[in-house]
Amino acid sequence: MSVLPDISKDVTNVLIFVSDALRWDFVPSSIKNMGITYKMISSSLYTASSFPSIFSGLYPPKHGVFTWEDALLKKDHGLLNIPGVNTSLRCENTWVDMGPEDSQIHRLCGKPAGTPLDAIEEPFVYIEDDKGGHCPYGFTFEEYGGGGCFEFFKEYGGKERKELIECYRRGVRESVKNFDHRLNTLKERGLSEDTLVIFTSDHGELLGEYGGLVNHGRPPCPELVYVPGVFIHPKLDPKEVRDNIARHVDLYPTVLDALGKSIPTDLDGVSLFDHAPKDGFSFQRGGHKKEKSRLKSIFRYTANSVWDHHGGHVFHGLGTIRAKAFFYAKILLQKHPEFWYMRESVKDKDLITRYKTYQKAVSRLSKKHIIYDGPDLNKEKCLSNLKDYVKSIEVEKNRETVEMDEDVEKRLKSLGYMD
Numbered sequence: 001m002s003v004l005p006d007i008s009k010d011v012t013n014v015l016i017f018v019s020d021a022l023r024w025d026f027v028p029s030s031i032k033n034m035g036i037t038y039k040m041i042s043s044s045l046y047t048a049s050s051f052p053s054i055f056s057g058l059y060p061p062k063h064g065v066f067t068w069e070d071a072l073l074k075k076d077h078g079l080l081n082i083p084g085v086n087t088s089l090r091c092e093n094t095w096v097d098m099g100p101e102d103s104q105i106h107r108l109c110g111k112p113a114g115t116p117l118d119a120i121e122e123p124f125v126y127i128e129d130d131k132g133g134h135c136p137y138g139f140t141f142e143e144y145g146g147g148g149c150f151e152f153f154k155e156y157g158g159k160e161r162k163e164l165i166e167c168y169r170r171g172v173r174e175s176v177k178n179f180d181h182r183l184n185t186l187k188e189r190g191l192s193e194d195t196l197v198i199f200t201s202d203h204g205e206l207l208g209e210y211g212g213l214v215n216h217g218r219p220p221c222p223e224l225v226y227v228p229g230v231f232i233h234p235k236l237d238p239k240e241v242r243d244n245i246a247r248h249v250d251l252y253p254t255v256l257d258a259l260g261k262s263i264p265t266d267l268d269g270v271s272l273f274d275h276a277p278k279d280g281f282s283f284q285r286g287g288h289k290k291e292k293s294r295l296k297s298i299f300r301y302t303a304n305s306v307w308d309h310h311g312g313h314v315f316h317g318l319g320t321i322r323a324k325a326f327f328y329a330k331i332l333l334q335k336h337p338e339f340w341y342m343r344e345s346v347k348d349k350d351l352i353t354r355y356k357t358y359q360k361a362v363s364r365l366s367k368k369h370i371i372y373d374g375p376d377l378n379k380e381k382c383l384s385n386l387k388d389y390v391k392s393i394e395v396e397k398n399r400e401t402v403e404m405d406e407d408v409e410k411r412l413k414s415l416g417y418m419d
Contacts, residue, residue, distance in 0.1 A: 011258040012194040019132030019175040023204030024226035038246035040229035041280035050202040057252035057267035072109040080112045086124040088115040138170035150337035157344025201227035211360030212342030220305040247280035279308040306382040311373030313382040323366030
């Protein structure tokens with residue numbers, strides 16, 4: 001295992017391009033060939049809590065953002081508040097109804113500036129959330145009814161799965177084109193030599209695995225947890241894929257190190273210029289809004305997981321019986337949009353086939369402990385690490401919240417976050 005070569009003397013600016021919902025196994029070789037590539041562990045399984053980890057260098061239990069109504073404390077703004085550095089958070093093609101500098105991500109973290117890349121002054125940290133592999137795959141939000149992720153999945157549930165995958169690939173190709181445009185902007189401004197570029201994603205995406213699960217948010221699995229982390233700079237060797245992992249929480253301290261800034265000692269992440277992490281956590285708690293009733297809190301989905309380069313351990317917190325009752329009710333009684341793709345994909349099958357399909361999905365969402373692939377860590381060590389981490393957290397009282405107006409709720413529904 002090795003660290004990144006020291007390039008701090010050659011870095012004035014940082015560009016972080018977040019290709020939304022891009023899973024590790026679909027990263028184009030053209031991107032990997034640009035720099036040093038890590039398999040990166042996403043801190044959470046959807047945007048609202050993974051972006052704050054990227055910004056702050058903290059896992060969700062510590063930064064406290066699990067829903068679209070939580071707010072990142074000012075002291076944890078991290079990448080968005082580096083002394084002496086101009087910062088920008090831009091969403092060109094994701095929150096299209098709200099403007100590139102006024103997304104719900106902006107609202108989670110105090111509405112930072114959204115200066116375009118061609119206008120921001122040096123030294124800078126520029127972060128962009130690109131549509132990437134987010135649903136509806138291969139379409140702009142305007143082209144598919146202003147969003148309509150649930151409708152998209154319902155339509156493609158009636159088609160061959162390979163058609164869904166090809167749409168996803170098409171969306172990723174469009175994201176790569178957008179990334180190339182950003183690189184060209186750096187070149188036109190004469191900034192390619194002194195800008196560290198990081199290509200990553202906030203989470204992965206399910207494409208019909210495990211009985212027909214799609215989208216993101218749950219359950220923790222390789223398709224959702226593993227994302228790319230590609231570090232690009234003239235002084236970094238291209239076409240190099242590391243055999244150790246990186247993590248969302250490592251991005252903030254790594255950027256600070258690259259810019260020659262001091263790194264806070266209370267972060268969960270480390271600088272990849274000095275350390276080679278062996279494993280990392282991913283957390284998911286609740287839904288996209290705060291539970292406002294006791295019943296909903298009783299059935300709140302919770303999953304903690306530990307991952308290394310070879311696989312991971314997932315620990316569900318709801319309880320197997322309660323979780324099975326919850327998800328079978330959503331599939332069979334509520335006919336919840338989360339499972340429209342799966343239902344459509346087997347609607348013409350016999351009863352036994354349909355049951356086995358639902359059983360496969362529910363098992364992944366409810367089983368108390370699941371092992372994916374072949375992690376080097378054992379179950380007991382993972383549980384011990386998680387327990388020690390959670391114990392070490394001092395929960396902030398009286399946390400601020402972010403109000404969601406009607407337009408925001410509409411956009412979250414079209415993105416597939418709310419039904």
